[in-house]
Amino acid sequence: MKLTGLHLLLTYRCNFECDHCFLWGSPWQSGTMTLAQIREILKQAQYHPSIKSIYFEGGEPFLYYPILLKGIQLAAELGFETGIVSNGYWATSKEDALEWLRPFEGTLGSISVSSDLFHYNEVLSQQAQNAESAALELGIELSFISIAQPDDGSVETGVGQLPEGFSGIKYQGRAAAKLANRVEGQPWKSFTACPYEDLREPGRVHIDPFGQMHICQGISLGxxxxxxxxxxxxxxxxxxxxxxxxxxxxxxxxxxVRNGLSPEKNYADACHLCDWARRELRPQFSEILTPDQMYGEL
Known part of the structure; x- marks a missing residue:
């Protein structure tokens, strides 16, 4: 397996508790990386020459701002491309957004800001707009992540119906518990492929604060x-x-089928069925289907 990028889950904690979140992010979550752990991860990444990029995600990484900032600086010093995924809560005005982002100038390559009706009461929040304006001024590339509501056709078969610029929900994690019943289910036997992840050569993996390397969130390779x-x-x-x-x-x-499970008749999408099956199998594969945080066991 040849990796090109590492996405570090700096923390499972988040100031939001969105229904669509497949990481069960919330203010009550636990698990945050230390600087020593970040240095160790970067050291290991140097010994894997195909790894070119390091992204910091969460949870909400800006909740641990000094550690996030130092982590980006360390990664940039080693020559890695850098990026952050955030909900932009900190961009309460353009002036404030500039103060939050200015220390990253010259080291941060890009930032993705989540903005939709799961995060705010408008699709493109004022926070997202403030962050965009500040990033533009500082020469930091910024993009938006917007997830459609279930009613907008976010089941696999309805992806073509999604509004422009939106992605569909993956019904795993909290989304499976909170949102799956809002869409018409499909027969479980129809979900015969993983539609989202390259399980042979994933390119990028997620690494969480406990050191688990996820090929898909909640499936650890070690x-x-x-x-x-x-x-x-x-x-x-x-x-x-x-x-x-x-x-x-x-x-x-x-x-x-392979593990003798008896699914219900219908599921919202492939992720929903996979999420259910993995929960059933956790006692049998406890070292793989981990940690508790990925499965909402706070």
């Missing part, structure tokens, strides 16, 4: 604080892995 990234990549066999192997050979439906 703990990098126990086994280095290079070794995890070298030993990973997608076909024989107990979770990805099933997903590759028949999607979430195969994951359920």
């Amino acid at each position: 703990n990098i604080f126990e086994t280095p990234i290079n070794e995890i990549c070298e030993s990973y066999n997608a076909e024989t892995h107990p979770i990805t192997g099933a997903l590759l050979n028949g999607g979430p439906a195969e994951l359920a």
